Amino acid sequence: MSRFNTIKQRLRAGLRAFAGINELVAVTPSPLPPPPPSPPPAVLPTHSRILDYYLTTAPDPQQTLDLFKDEWSSQLPEPYNHLRAGTVGLFNDVRITWAFTQFGDLHGMSALELGSLDGGHAYMLEQAGAAEVIAIEANSRAFLRCLIVKELLKLQRVQFLCGDFVAYLRTAPRRFDLIIASGVLYHMRNPAELIALLAQTSDRIYVWTHYYDEAIIKASPVLAPKFPSSTPTEYGGFAHQLYRQEYQVALALSTFCGGTAEHSAWMSRADLFACVRYFGFTAIEVAFEVPEHPNGPCLAFVATR
Secondary structure, three states, X not given: OHHHHHHHHHHHHHHHHHHHHHHHHHHOOXXXXXXXXXXXXXXXXXXXXXXXXXXXXOOOHHHHHHHHOOOOOEOOOOOOOOOOOOOEOHHHOXXXXXXXXXXXXXXXXXXXXXXXXXXXXXXXXXXXXXXXXXXXXXXXXXXXXXXXXXXHOOOOOEEEEEOXXXXXXHOOOOOOOEEEEEOOHHHOOOHHHHHHHHHHHOOEEEEEEEOEOHHHHHOOOOOHHHOOOEEEEEEOOEEEEEEEEEOHHHHHOOOOOOOOOOEEEXXXXXXHHHHXXXXXXXXXXXXXXXXXXXXXXXXXXXXXX
């Protein structure tokens, strides 16, 4: 009997030990999976070395501009007008000066500029006394050029933003006292939307743009192939015709300063001004109209209400 009791006691002890192991297994967390392997370090192209991006000369405005050599469109204003950059006088643009005379005194005003390119019009807005300038550029390299200009010219009241200004305007972030939209409307795929967004955001706008004139464009062997088709459409209840414009070989140029797609849509002159009025502007002043411009008929206008 005593041997039987001993066996029974050992069996109970074994069962208790087995139960303890099960409990330990139940409460012990599974080991974490091994971390994913680290990505390999970035490797420069075989033709480049990291030291190639370092400068060994004293800071100099020209070498700063040369970071974007052959990409600048604009000639810089004094005292940097002797430096090699672009050739177009966008820092002293007579079209913008005319717009300012239409707007009146800019001191204390907030301004939104669309498509900053090299920062010339934003510079003119600050020089004219605007209290605040928000300038938006979608081309990342043009945006970086604007930051160079901001440093060189010591702009204090301009903020450059990198991104799509249509996406910005769709968020209805705020209103501005005036908007400068020079050289951007004809790069839109939906220009009526941009006009509607401008009307939601300000009561004073300046626009310089190309427009479609069938007789002039079809007669041009350079322009005609860029306009393969047209489409009737509407936006916000405004019915109009859009003329597809193809950038073609311009997309391969380092100085390309068009829209964010491979094509855009132009409006006729009549539809352009009908659209401006449809979305609420009541007074329109037109200037600098050049029907025979080599890149297509163009004009500038200020619209207010």
